[in-house]
Every structure is written in structure tokens, then in C-alpha cells.
Amino acid sequence: MSQAIKETHYQFPGQKGFYRGKVRDVYMFDQELVVVASDRISAFDVVLPKAIPYKGQVLNQIAASFLKATADLVPNWVTSTPDPNVTIGKKCDPFKVEMVIRGYLAGHAAREYKAGKRLLCGVPLPEGLKENDRLPQPIITPTTKAAEGHDEDISREDILAHGIVSEADYLILEKYTRALFQRGQEMAQEKGLILVDTKYEFGKFGDQILLIDEIHTPDSSRYFYAEGYEKNQEKGLPQKQLSKEFVRQWLIANGFQGKDGQHVPEMTEEIVESISDRYIELFEKITGQAFVKADTGQIENRIEKAIMAHLGQ
Incomplete structure (x- = not known):
């Protein structure tokens, strides 16, 4: 090997x-x-x-x-x-928020919606959506960038109210996020894929705002296969994903979900x-x-x- x-x-x-x-x-x-x-x-x-x-x-x-x-x-x-x-x-100097953008009701957003929430990071969601449905338009659902532990959802209003990012900078982050996601979706479509959701991180070098870290990788993004998407939605079937979900599924099947007392199965x-x-x-x-x-x-x-x-x- x-x-x-x-x-x-x-x-x-x-x-x-x-x-x-x-x-x-x-x-x-x-x-x-x-x-x-x-x-x-x-x-x-x-x-x-x-x-x-x-x-x-x-x-x-x-x-x-x-x-x-x-x-x-x-x-x-x-x-x-x-x-x-x-x-x-x-x-x-990184901004202390991650710009998460979603084109579909999947993952964390779907779980929140299923729990009855219709407001995600201050963004209203329409009634009548099913898991993995396409959203009327992409939504930005930022998270705090935690030094330790889990990142947490935060609204645009709270980011500005707490001075985490200035309004002038935040407008640029939103503009960049939407432009990157649109390009990412177009590139995915050319490969027979759907870019479902992803996250971007930004920082400042002097006065310039730059895109940092990785983008559009299977560790930072969720992809569906375009072929079969509509049929799966009609039948209420899971979507075929291109991500590291297969690793999580192998771990779950072998009794590991990161909880106390659980042990990673033999690799x-x-x-x-x-x-x-x-x-x-x-x-x-x-x-x-x-x-x-x-x-x-x-x-x-x-x-x-x-x-x-x-x-x-």
C-alpha cells in the first residue's frame, strides 16, 4: 500500500x-x-x-x-x-464567520426545518418543502467560527449588531459568496453534478478581502448527482451524494458516531x-x-x- x-x-x-x-x-x-x-x-x-x-x-x-x-x-x-x-x-486576518450558502434544503437546514423551524439564521423558509428540495433562491446561513467546539448558526443582523464584521465588509462577503456559489453550481452542472451547499471563508490582507482556505471540496461541500435527482424527489428517495458521507455511513454501520464510550472500528x-x-x-x-x-x-x-x-x- x-x-x-x-x-x-x-x-x-x-x-x-x-x-x-x-x-x-x-x-x-x-x-x-x-x-x-x-x-x-x-x-x-x-x-x-x-x-x-x-x-x-x-x-x-x-x-x-x-x-x-x-x-x-x-x-x-x-x-x-x-x-x-x-x-x-x-x-x-480571518473573519470570525463562515459564509455558508445553500441552494437546497439538505443536511443541517433540513433537520432544522423538520424540527418545525421556518427561520434559519434570520432567513425565512417557505412552507411545504421536502428534504433536498431546491430552494426558491440560494440563502446565506452564516456560522460563527469557533476556536473550540462546534460552530453555531448566526444571523446577518447579529453579526452586524455585535460588530463581528463591519457592514461595509459584510456586503462584500455576501456579494463574493453569491458569485462563488453561482460559478460553483455552473461548474458542477457541467460535470453532471448539483452543488447543494458549501461554505466559504474570507480574511483581510491589509485592506483587501481575500477568499481563504479550501473551496468546493467534498470535505466542505455537498454534491448530488444530477441524473435521477427529480425522480428521487418525486418518490421521496434519498439523493445519491458525492461527499465523504460514505465514511460516516461505514462508521455508523460499525457502531461509531463519535459518542462517549464508542470506539472507532478497526480500519x-x-x-x-x-x-x-x-x-x-x-x-x-x-x-x-x-x-x-x-x-x-x-x-x-x-x-x-x-x-x-x-x-x-
């Missing part, structure tokens, strides 16, 4: 800090961030014990592809992708390889490109060498 990279422990000249997220290892410099997409995989807010070969490459390259394809609409943080697992860009080589294959399939479906596996023989050295070359070392 190919090697996978679970975590990195580099020390670079001029490095000012380090942060490890669920999937990414972030090396901080004065004006730059060096972001390594590891092969870690999380579900139910738990990082699973085994890394998945090529997962980091898949996410990094999908994000790079979409950031490049939307740069004419919204400026973004990326300056370089020197390795299949690495993105380097401007160190921004055999066969399971790890099947998850890897599914991520590669996701890449090819979402981008329309053939996936080219990077050399994983000396993966940590390969990544370090690419970053050092970027730093001029």
Missing part, C-alpha cells in the same frame, strides 16, 4: 508559528502561510486513527483547481502550490484502500481530470524539499 502522511514536524527558517487542524498542518511566517494537506481523515469531529493515501493530494488539488477557476470573480490567498500536498499563500488495509479509491473517484468526478498519483515513496522529504525550495533554501 502507498505511504500516507499523518502529520508533519518540520522546522523552517523564519517560521513564526505552527497550527495543526483536523486535516491541515499550517506553518506560519511573517506574511505567508505554508499549508500542508495531510492524509488525516475526520468524521463526527474525531480524527480517525489511520491516514488515507492520496486524500491530502485530492483535497489540495481540488481546492487549487477551484481557486484558480474563480480568481476572476474573487481574489484569493494562494500564491503558490509547490507540491501536490502543499499550498502557500498570504497570511490573512483494515482493505477499508483504508477503499476510502482512498473513493477520494480519487471524487477528484475525477468533481474536476473532470484524471488523477495523477504523486510519488509517496519519500513523501515527507518530498514535501519538505518543495517548501524549502519555495523559501529559497
